[in-house]
Amino acid sequence: MTASSSPVAVVTGGARGIGLAVAQWFLTHGHRVALWDADAVTLRATEAALDDPSRVLAIHCDVSQPAQVTDATEQTESYFGRIDALVNNAGVAVFKPIGQTSFEEWQTVLGTNLNGPFLCTQAIAPVMLKTGGGSVVNIASISGLRASTLRVAYGTSKAALIHLTKQQATELGTVGIRVNAVAPGPVDTEMAKLVHSAAIRADYHDVIPLERYGTVQEIANAVGFLCSAAASYVNGQVLAVDGGFDAAGVGLPTLRKTAVQ
Numbered sequence: 001m002t003a004s005s006s007p008v009a010v011v012t013g014g015a016r017g018i019g020l021a022v023a024q025w026f027l028t029h030g031h032r033v034a035l036w037d038a039d040a041v042t043l044r045a046t047e048a049a050l051d052d053p054s055r056v057l058a059i060h061c062d063v064s065q066p067a068q069v070t071d072a073t074e075q076t077e078s079y080f081g082r083i084d085a086l087v088n089n090a091g092v093a094v095f096k097p098i099g100q101t102s103f104e105e106w107q108t109v110l111g112t113n114l115n116g117p118f119l120c121t122q123a124i125a126p127v128m129l130k131t132g133g134g135s136v137v138n139i140a141s142i143s144g145l146r147a148s149t150l151r152v153a154y155g156t157s158k159a160a161l162i163h164l165t166k167q168q169a170t171e172l173g174t175v176g177i178r179v180n181a182v183a184p185g186p187v188d189t190e191m192a193k194l195v196h197s198a199a200i201r202a203d204y205h206d207v208i209p210l211e212r213y214g215t216v217q218e219i220a221n222a223v224g225f226l227c228s229a230a231a232s233y234v235n236g237q238v239l240a241v242d243g244g245f246d247a248a249g250v251g252l253p254t255l256r257k258t259a260v261q
Contacts, residue, residue, distance in 0.1 A: 008080040009227070012036045012063050012120060013090030015043040017189040018139065021216035022087050025224040027055060031085070034076040036061040036120075038090070063090045063116030064108075073123040083127045085227040088117035088161075089139040095150040106153045113157035114164065121168055125177055133176025135227040138165045139219075140183040142242045158183070162238050169236030178235045180226045185242025188213040209244035 009026040013019040014035030023033045032055045037043040040060045047058035057079050061072040076083060092112045094105045117138050128134035143151050144158030162181055169179040186192065186204045192213065196204075205211045222241045225231055240246045 005082075006030055006032055007084035008032045008034065008076070008082050009085035009087065010034045010036060010076060010083055010120070010124060011087045011089055012061070012116065013038075014087075015039055015046045015058075017191065018184065018187065018216050018219050019087070019089040020046060021220040022089060022223050023050075023056075025217075025220040026085070026227075027052070029224060029228075032056070032080055034059060034072075034080065034083075036063065036072050036090070038062040062112075063088075063120055064111035066119055069116075069119045069123050073120075073127060077127050082131045083124050084131065084134045086120060086124050086128075086134070086136045087139065087223055087227070088120055088136065090116050091139065091157075093151075093154045095154070096152075097150060098152045101152055109153035110157045110160075113154070114160050117161055117164060121172075121179070125172060128177055129175060134178075135231075136168065136172070136177060136179040137223050137226050138162075138168075138179070138181040139223075140165070140181045140238065142183050142185045142240060142245055145183055145238070145240060145246050165238065166236050173235045178226075178231070180231070180234055180236065181238045182219060182222050182226065183238055183240045183242065183246075184214060184219050185240070185245040186213045187219060188215055204245075207245065207248060208242070209248050212243065214241060214243060 009031045011019050011023045014023045015037035023035055026033050034057045036059050043058050050056045059072045059075055061068045063069055090112055092109055094109055121136055138161050140161045141158040143155040144162045147155055165179055165181040172179055219241055222239055
């Protein structure tokens with residue numbers, strides 16, 4: 001256990017992508033960080049790369065499993081002595097037509113994307129209260145705000161997570177724990193580079209007013225703001241970090257380009 005009294009953030013799905021960028025934001029801003037991730041191999045590689053055992057704790061944890069969440073919470077509190085922020089970032093996706101999405105796939109997606117934030121927040125809130133409260137940020141998605149093809153499980157899980165955020169904020173806000181959500185639009189992660197074809201990327205550029213993907217650092221900056229004292233009166237909100245994707249609706253690229261000439 002470290003002797004430092006600096007704040008502690010738990011980031012689920014923290015071994016790569018948005019989760020790792022969020023963890024790095026916290027480290028840069030004076031926090032200690034617990035990385036929870038179900039991918040043990042990537043988690044250990046990230047832990048070794050960060051190489052800071054006094055400030056970084058890596059825990060193998062599947063957030064859809066209550067016993068593992070309880071154990072990870074206990075390990076984190078024992079190691080650091082406190083928890084001040086929780087970022088529910090761990091998520092999975094299945095992109096299939098409704099008729100081809102199995103019930104098992106549906107359950108898997110909701111198990112991680114919805115049950116996970118419920119379980120983690122429920123487990124960590126009592127620890128936060130020991131030091132006066134804290135902040136929770138749920139990583140939702142633009143797919144939770146607007147429907148899209150092939151996202152029946154993913155989009156539904158993220159829409160439910162947005163409402164869970166409001167439920168949590170309503171109850172936990174009364175005891176000093178703020179809960180908000182960030183809804184990223186398309187983000188230039190390694191996974192996106194692998195699964196988004198050139199045609200898909202061009203389509204996104206056409207319908208996003210900023211005409212580009214977001215970066216993991218831009219998502220991390222939004223999360224960091226919501227966890228900071230600068231957002232001390234922000235509770236129960238959903239911040240879309242999407243380049244204007246949701247605001248623009250469907251949009252017609254040809255008309256938009258004509259309007260700015």
